[in-house]
Amino acid sequence: xxxxxxxxxxxxxxxxxxxxxxxxxxxxxxxxxxxxxxxxxxxxxxxxxxxxxxxxxxxxxxxxxxxxxxxxxxxxxxxxxxxxxxxxxxxxxxxxxxxxxxxxxxxxxxxxxxxxxxxxxxxxxxxxxxxxxxxxxxxxxxxxxxxxxxxxxxxxxxxxxxxxxxxxxxxxxxxxxxxxxxxxxxxxxxxxxxxxxxxxxxxxxxxxxxxxxxxxxxxxxxxxxxxxxxxxxxxxxxxxxxxxxxxxxxxxxxxx
Numbered sequence: 042x043x044x045x046x047x048x049x050x051x052x053x054x055x056x057x058x059x060x061x062x063x064x065x066x067x068x069x070x071x072x073x074x075x076x077x078x079x080x081x082x083x084x085x086x087x088x089x090x091x092x093x094x095x096x097x098x099x100x101x102x103x104x105x106x107x108x109x110x111x112x113x114x115x116x117x118x119x120x121x122x123x124x125x126x127x128x129x130x131x132x133x134x135x136x137x138x139x140x141x142x143x144x145x146x147x148x149x150x151x152x153x154x155x156x157x158x159x160x161x162x163x164x165x166x167x168x169x170x171x172x173x174x175x176x177x178x179x180x181x182x183x184x185x186x187x188x189x190x191x192x193x194x195x196x197x198x199x200x201x202x203x204x205x206x207x208x209x210x211x212x213x214x215x216x217x218x219x220x221x222x223x224x225x226x227x228x229x230x231x232x233x234x235x236x237x238x239x240x241x242x243x244x245x246x247x248x249x250x251x252x253x254x255x256x257x258x259x260x261x262x263x264x265x266x267x268x269x270x271x272x273x274x275x276x277x278x279x280x281x282x283x284x285x286x287x288x289x290x291x292x293x294x295x296x297x
Contacts, residue, residue: 045079049084072296079102102231108222109219121221124205128179132175190215206222224251243258249268263275
C-alpha cells in the first residue's frame with residue numbers, strides 16, 4: 042500500500058514546454074490527498090526558485106537542493122551544506138575560468154557569468170539567474186553548485202574536490218552536492234519523519250539526479266521523457282510529462 046509519493050519538479054511535475062503542472066497531474070495530487078497519501082516535492086531547486094503557486098498545492102514536505110535542505114510545516118529536519126574546503130576549490134576554479142557556475146545558498150543564488158549556456162539553462166527551467174561576485178559563496182553555507190561543464194569534462198570538478206560528488210539531469214551542467222548528500226538521503230529522512238517504510242513509497246523522476254531517489258523507495262516511475270539510464274532503473278516507465286505521464290503511472294499502479 043502506497044503511503045507517500047515523491048515528485049521531482051522539472052521534466053516530471055512541470056512541463057519544460059509550459060512550466061506548469063498538467064491538469065492530469067493535478068488530478069493525481071488531489072486524489073492522493075483524498076486517499077491520505079503524503080505528497081512530497083523532491084527537487085534540485087531551492088525554495089526561492091520554485092513558482093509561488095507551487096506552494097499552494099498542499100505538500101506534506103519539501104526535499105530541496107537535491108536532498109540537502111528538507112523541511113515541512115514544523116520546520117527543517119535535514120540540512121547538509123557543502124564542505125567549506127570544497128567551496129573554496131570551486132570558487133578558485135571559477136575564478137580560473139575552468140567553468141561558469143551557479144551558487145545556491147539557503148536564501149540566495151547567483152551565477153558568476155550570464156553566458157549563453159547559463160542563460161539557456163535558466164530559460165529551460167523558467168528561471169532568470171542574476172550575477173554576483175562569486176566570492177559571495179563564502180558569505181553563507183552553500184548547499185549546491187551547478188557547474189556548466191559537458192559530461193566529458195565533469196572530472197575537472199570531481200578530481201579537485203574531496204568531500205563532494207556530482208550528479209546531473211541535463212547535458213548543460215552538473216550539480217555539485219555534498220558526498221553525504223543526495224535525494225535518497227532526503228527521501229530517507231522524510232520517510233522517517235512521516236513514519237512510512239520505503240516499501241510504501243513511490244517516486245516520480247526523469248533525470249540522473251533522481252536515480253538515488255529511486256533506490257530509496259519501493260516503487261519508482263521514470264517519465265517517458267526521462268534519460269535512458271533513469272528508465273532502465275525504474276520499476277515502471279510511463280508516458281512523457283506532457284502526455285499525462287504522472288496520471289498514467291498512477292492509474293497503472295491502481296492509485297487512481
